[in-house]
Amino acid sequence: MPYHYETDGAAIYRQSFATIRAEADLARFTAEEEPVAVRMIHASGLVELAPHIRFSVSFAAAARTALAEGAPILCDARMVSEGITRVRLPASNPVLCTLHDLHVPDLARAMGNTRSAAALELWRPHLAGAV
Structure with missing residues (x-):
């Protein structure tokens, strides 16, 4: 059956x-x-x-406003970035996960830190107003 x-x-x-x-x-x-x-x-x-x-106080309202204004969404893991349903984003927001950027392994070695920590360094140009 x-x-x-x-x-x-x-x-x-x-x-x-x-x-x-x-x-x-x-x-x-x-x-x-x-x-x-x-x-x-x-x-x-x-x-x-x-x-x-x-x-935190007013986080939800601030995040909703940022997304409506097209703010990028920064993710520290591919699983998180892949789990975001892009068609539900209010402004076709870019979803950025820099973990697999080609510069990450060399940057991690230069920093003496993990690939994850190095990948976050690549967020710097995108931080203002990001979610």
Whole structure:
């Protein structure tokens, strides 16, 4: 007997977010923070993440404004950058992960540090207003 499962991506997506909202304690988040917390929980697959999420004052509003104005999104891991759904970005924001930049290995050696630390150095021209 074949197993029947949901194959409609949009339905799966809706159910995932409904499950998060039903199972995670989101009461302490402001109206602007809640959708961000829900996305973080969705990305991690852990409703248990909710009590560990902290926002600085007005972060969610500032980030939303920055994204709407086209700010770049800086990621320190390919997995994170690849997980961003580009079509949902408000201004076709560039998503930058410099970890695989050709200069990173040499820069890491020159710095006497890790490739990850060297990759962050390449963010400098993009930091102003970035998310």
